[in-house]
Amino acid sequence: MTRDQIRDADGVALYRHEAIAAVLQVRRVDDVERLTVLLSRRRDEPFAGLFALPSGAVETGEALDAAVLRHLAAKVDVSGVTHLEQLGTRSDPGRDPAQRTIATSYLGLVPTSSDPALPERARWEPVDALPALAFDHGIVVAEAVERLRAKLSYTNLGFALMPTEFTIAELREVYVAALGHDVAPTNLQRVLTRRGQLVPTGELSRAGTRGGRPARRFRFAEASLIVTDPFAVLRPEG
Template sequence: MTRHQIRDAAGVALYRHESVAAVLQVRRLDDADRLCVLVARRDGEPFAGSYALPSGAVEPGESIDEAALRHLAQKVDVSGVTHLEQLGTRSDPGRDPAQRTIATIYLGLVPTLSDPDLPERARWIPVDALPPLAFDHATVVDDAVERLRAKLSYTNVGFALMPDEFTIAELRDTYVAALGYDVAATNLQRVLTRRGQLEATGEVTPAGSRGGRPARRFRFRDRRLVVTDQFAVLRPD
């Protein structure tokens, strides 16, 4: 870390400020739905060759939110990011060995069936199988996963993980992957319907090759974040 901090004419220390985003998506890998995070391999030092989250400096004339979207756009089509929120600020003096850097961290969500084009060095990695990440980005992922799992209980944030329409079985698989534990489809449907989050589309899926009843299709009533039950917890079955 730099020994002599740059200061302005009044003697106030000047620090680099960056945005860091943990973008999560439930993806189908090896016949299983898994919660994944977007990372990219770094070209330069520090941590050359290591994976890191989308991040970068806040430029003069832009807000931190604008910087987050700009750096995300270099890794993924930001129109596919259905939810983005600030998680907090990181200010550990040693978090960047190159220079004193303060970071504002974000959680971003992408719907499960979306498959945006990625740069060659970027990829999706399951959050439960992460390699060592640069800087403090592993703990940023931990915070993002914790925030998502909490909000799945007391808000309708599941809309940001799902396509516009889906079956209850598809919804349940996505929730199980995101929460990290099993929930019953019937219980999930009952809870989310009681909270006013879900509505039937009136459409059904075609019957499968093995027969059976066609599955009803649903959608989230709101595709913006709404607190539906601030004291609720979705418990494992």
């Protein structure tokens, strides 16, 4: 049950507005690359003890983008966030049992090369094995994953998940984890090269412990979001 709604002198309802960040990263979990999300365990009610996404109120005179970055900075080094975009607005009257709260959610991405220090109560959790989350944050995570997977098909958003340089094998591991299905390395290289996304660096990787030929290294042609094929879908193999 929420408290009586606060209103201004003209009787217009005054709402709390918050910004929520679903920050995703492909990380190695149990020796497998998995798509994870940044969570933090709540200290206070409502939902004390449950995990939640980084979030907090938008201050007077503060833009939404500034608010979400401020709350993110309390959990992770925001210099490591390579992409941030608005997902949508959540306005269910009962989403916050303490008070009427409207929320604007964001998708953030961190590359595999980044391993920022986290506060004691924060951690990365695989998106396919989430604990119970506070508020409607489970829905926000699902929307963030859906947005990422869609944009990996028709944009160059993979740049935000990868280090500056990488091999095709490394790129495939990240795409498989992010998309949630297998992708053949030759097909992935062919598609991304045809769209002008991949550029060979001229460098080779070091030979692995099992030997074999050193692999060519690549980089993304652009390090900012562009649409490369508006009608494309990266489908499961077979």
